[in-house]
Amino acid sequence: xxxxxxxxxxxxNGDLALAIDTAEAALEAGAWQVKGxxxxxxxxxxxxAKTYGxxxxxxxxxxxxxxxxxxxxxxxxTVSTACDGKFFASVFDLEACKTYPADYEWVKIASADITxxxxxxxxxxTGKRMIVSTGGATLGEIQRMRSWIPGTPVTLMACTLxxxxxxxxxxxNRVTTLKSLNVDVGYSDHTRGTxxxxxxxxxxxxxxxxxxxIRPGTGGDHDFAIGTEQAREIVEREDAASDAIxxxxxxxxIVGPRAAExxxxxxxxxxxxxxxxxxxxxxxxxxxxxxxxxxxxxxPWRLTDTLxxxxxxxITAGSPIxxxxxxx
Numbered sequence: 001x002x003x004x005x006x007x008x009x010x011x012x013n014g015d016l017a018l019a020i021d022t023a024e025a026a027l028e029a030g031a032w033q034v035k036g037x038x039x040x041x042x043x044x045x046x047x048x049a050k051t052y053g054x055x056x057x058x059x060x061x062x063x064x065x066x067x068x069x070x071x072x073x074x075x076x077x078t079v080s081t082a083c084d085g086k087f088f089a090s091v092f093d094l095e096a097c098k099t100y101p102a103d104y105e106w107v108k109i110a111s112a113d114i115t116x117x118x119x120x121x122x123x124x125x126t127g128k129r130m131i132v133s134t135g136g137a138t139l140g141e142i143q144r145m146r147s148w149i150p151g152t153p154v155t156l157m158a159c160t161l162x163x164x165x166x167x168x169x170x171x172x173n174r175v176t177t178l179k180s181l182n183v184d185v186g187y188s189d190h191t192r193g194t195x196x197x198x199x200x201x202x203x204x205x206x207x208x209x210x211x212x213x214i215r216p217g218t219g220g221d222h223d224f225a226i227g228t229e230q231a232r233e234i235v236e237r238e239d240a241a242s243d244a245i246x247x248x249x250x251x252x253x254i255v256g257p258r259a260a261e262x263x264x265x266x267x268x269x270x271x272x273x274x275x276x277x278x279x280x281x282x283x284x285x286x287x288x289x290x291x292x293x294x295x296x297x298x299x300p301w302r303l304t305d306t307l308x309x310x311x312x313x314x315i316t317a318g319s320p321i322x323x324x325x326x327x328x
Contacts, residue, residue: 003201003235004186007031007212010221011039014069018215020082026212027086029228030235034083035108035209036076038100039092041067045293046318052267053163057223063267063293066220077101088128097122104128111135111161111188112268114145116291117301124149131207133188134178135161136261136269142181144301156181157209158200159188161261161268164224169260170196171251175203178255192224196249197234198241208234271297272306272321280314289321296320 007026012019023034045063053059060066071079073096080087080101088106091097092113100107107123111133114120124130132154134142146154158174170191178185186207187200197208211225226234257265275290282288284307291300297320298306309326 002032003237004032004207005030005197005231005235006033006035006186006207006209007231008035008209008221008225009212011037011067011070014071016071016075016078019071019075019079022212022214023079023083023087025214025228026231027083029231031212031231032086032207033106034079034087034212036071036079036087036089037092038073038076038089038096039067039070040095041070043093043095043290043292046273049292049294050267052263053220057164057221058219073099080104091119091123094118094122097126100126100128106131109133110268111137111157111159112264112293113270114141115299115301116270117148118291118303119300120145120148124152129153129155131155131157131186133157133159133209134255135159135188136257136265138256142178142255153184155184155186155206157186157188157207158205158255160190160258161264163190163221163264164192165190165196166260167191167196167248168251169258170249171253171258172196172199172203173250173253174255175200175205177253179204190224191249194226194230194234195241195245198237199245199249202241202246210234266295268293269295270300271295272300272303273297274315274317274319274321277317278311278315280311282311284309284311284321284326297322 009022026034047064049063051059088104090108090110107126107128108131114137156178160169175185184206187205188209189196200208211221213222213225270291270293273290273292278288312327
């Protein structure tokens, strides 16, 4: 079996030259595909949303600061050209879906956006092959997401929404559980090292995603990403993972949020927020609403049910829209 390794190179702090160098190093090491992240901070997070990684990695205090430096969508296409087509991206806003390049074969939805119905549908409408991570999601949430895009083939990625993921929280055995849904299944690996990746392939994962860097130890994802030699080792290794690795990294096959994922569930999932100041007594319209991190308000998939309701108080721009903001 060909080991399909996806090298997640993140935002590269908005540095195009670094992104190209990182992508080329990943492909030279044997990566099947390089993946970037198409986002803009103002379409992703509020200015006060806290980061949610472990203390073992260095990161900014707010997600806004962490994501302020990002490649433009045109710059990502330059990276794709350098990858000779072996490139795709995670999309984090509707504009990214509208402008998604025709020559990308795949498109990905991150774990935290499995409740963002409009984004999932927009990604499916690109016509690309979809990958959806499931970190922190219940089986019910996964099935609900699939119901929004009937007929669209999806690769589900078993995943733990924790950065970095400790071996005891990897729960790679969820690969087997997701395969019982009769879908293609991969594993998005946030652990340090390569052990979990090997076990995922042994359990039948069709692809494994790992954060990849050429600047280890420079903060954020770079603090737990693999480098060139580890990428090559994942791709080239043929012998099965040891029983010890299975015991440590296998964990539970149960799909659902774990204690280690709770900080990220609030910090990385989104909710409805006020796009503008909304006066008391106003009838909520779509132009008043934006979908941002963190998950302090109504879940994005409930947007349609929320529109048309009348507010019982003033909601300031950037504030979460909660169920108690309305009459009735």
